Amino acid sequence: xQVQPALPAxxxxxxxSTTxSTTxSTMLPMTDILTITMNPALDVSTSADxxxxxxxxxxxxxxxxxxxxxxNVSRVLxxxxxxxxxxxxxxxLNGEQLQRLLAQEQVPGHCITIEGETxxxxxxxxxxxxxxxxxxxxxxxxxxxxxxxxxxxxxxxDPLPPYVVASGSLPPGVPDDFYARLAWLAKxxxxxxxxxxxxxxxxxxxxxxxxxxxxxxxxxxxLTGRTxxxxxQWCEAAQQIVRSGQAQVVALSLGEDGALLVxxxxxxxxxxxxxxxxxxxxxxxxxxxxxxWALNRGASLEEAxxxxxxxxxxxxxxxxxxxCQAADVDRLxxxxxxxxxxxx
Numbered sequence: 620x621q622v623q624p625a626l627p628a629x630x631x632x633x634x635x636s637t638t639x640s641t642t643x644s645t646m647l648p649m650t651d652i653l654t655i656t657m658n659p660a661l662d663v664s665t666s667a668d669x670x671x672x673x674x675x676x677x678x679x680x681x682x683x684x685x686x687x688x689x690x691n692v693s694r695v696l697x698x699x700x701x702x703x704x705x706x707x708x709x710x711x712l713n714g715e716q717l718q719r720l721l722a723q724e725q726v727p728g729h730c731i732t733i734e735g736e737t738x739x740x741x742x743x744x745x746x747x748x749x750x751x752x753x754x755x756x757x758x759x760x761x762x763x764x765x766x767x768x769x770x771x772x773x774x775x776x777d778p779l780p781p782y783v784v785a786s787g788s789l790p791p792g793v794p795d796d797f798y799a800r801l802a803w804l805a806k807x808x809x810x811x812x813x814x815x816x817x818x819x820x821x822x823x824x825x826x827x828x829x830x831x832x833x834x835x836x837x838x839x840x841x842l843t844g845r846t847x848x849x850x851x852q853w854c855e856a857a858q859q860i861v862r863s864g865q866a867q868v869v870a871l872s873l874g875e876d877g878a879l880l881v882x883x884x885x886x887x888x889x890x891x892x893x894x895x896x897x898x899x900x901x902x903x904x905x906x907x908x909x910x911x912w913a914l915n916r917g918a919s920l921e922e923a924x925x926x927x928x929x930x931x932x933x934x935x936x937x938x939x940x941x942x943c944q945a946a947d948v949d950r951l952x953x954x955x956x957x958x959x960x961x962x963x
Contacts, residue, residue, distance in 0.1 A: 650704040650727070651915050652696055653780045656689030657769065657797065658758040658790040659707045659737060661717050664900075666744040670752055678743065684942075685720040686740055688787030688815055690728075691901050691942060695908025695930060697726045698945045701915065704729065704780075706772060708765055711736030731768050735759025738790075742900060751900060758790030766793045770800060779808040782911055785824075786815040786904065798824035805830075814866075815907055825865035832866040833907060839871060850888070850960065857881035868920070870910065870927070872903060878931075879960075880924045887924055888960040892932040892951055905943040906931035909952075925955040 662685070665678040685694065693705035705728040709717050714730070714737040721728050738758040744751050773779070783805050785798050798814060802824050805812040811830035814821070817838055825832065825842065840847050845856040857869040861883050871879040877890040909930025913923035929952035933943035 649702075650780050651702040652693075652704070652782045652784060652911060653773070653776070654689035654693045654696070654703060654705045654784040654786065655769070655773070655801065656687040656705065656707040656787050657761070657766065657793055658788045659685070659687035659690050659709055659714075659717055660740040660756075660758070661713045661720075661737060662686035662740050662742070664742040664744070666746055668745075669747045670743055670745050670750075676743070683716070683720060685717050685724070685726070688904055688907075689784055690717075690721070690726075691904035692784050692786055692908045692911070693726050693728070694724055694942055695905050696912055697724065698943070699908070699912045699930075699948065700945070701912050703727065706769065707731070708733045708761060708769055709737045710734055710759065713737040713739060729772065731765065731772065733759065733761055733765045735761065749896070753900065758788070761790050761792040763792070766797060770797075770804070773801065773804060779805065779810045782811050782813060782915055784813045784815075784907060784911060786813075786907060788816065789820050795819040796823045799827040802827040802829050813907065813911055815903065825860070828864055829866050831868040831870060831910075832860065833870040833872060833903065835872050835874075839869075853879060854881060854886050854960065858886070870906070870924075872906070878906070878924075878928060880920060882920065885920060886960050887921060887957050889924060889928045889955055889957045892928065892954055894932050894936055894951070896935045897937060900934075901942045902931045902934045905934035909943070909948055921957050924957055925952045928952075928955045928957075 664682045667676045667678045690705050690707060693703050696703040705726055708731040710733040717737055718730055736759055738756040741754040742751055785801050789797055798816060798820050802812050813831045814824055814829045815833045822842060836847050839856050843856045843859050845852060847853055847856060853871060857871050857879060858881055860866050860869050861881060869881040875891055880887040906927045910923050910927030913926040929948045930943045932951050933947035936947055
């Protein structure tokens, strides 16, 4: 059965192509949280004593993980015991390897097969400095019928899960308004869209409006045009996003300075936890996973913020793209300090 999303006229750019079809089961998967990763990756990580130009780099053994924003969020959700499902387009040998790795981690998923080869991301951890050198590829060109099939599959879910997490970059071929289309679908079906992306895809989706958005300071500056030198300016810019109706919740990532969580009537600040950092890769995805996991369990925003911060901190304890572990999240969430700040 082919189901075309009931999108408003402004979004009805392309009809569903009869040259590409997706078979929907009569028993669609039931889940609490759906993650969507339009540009998944096979994450390859290794280490070397020092990264030099013009030299051969003798590296350690390679570690492979399934990657991409939403896939990483699903990996975290699965470890925390959530009912989740990862939707992603993938193709080629890398796509097959990605599916095998997800199966090994017991992450429920649905793959929309595409013609292009799923990308690789490559990370080298420099042992002498502790720095990570990350090489991120653009991804395959995704044809209109292929990305439309992803929207069709989401539209066919009945009911749509309470939470939909759209995370990561858009690959070549996918229009900038893809996440805006998802935002419209989510609102029309009573689901909460959590968005973690950047550039035009972020700006266009916020015009449609989302439940929660997780920008960085740089992204917040690009969205608002405001100077962001002080905590007060951070809070005011985030509150501008909320007041405009672009998001109900803004989770502002501050890197080493922690994070802010801003709603219409709350402004919360949490500093980073003092942990030994092995890698910062995946900390943001782990934050989103911990936050959404707690919200889905009925936690208050403040308590969910604690779990998000704990998951982000737990992720940096692991090298490469291993992400956080549930025991570390449970231990660290008790150490997170949350306080009301300017504008609360």
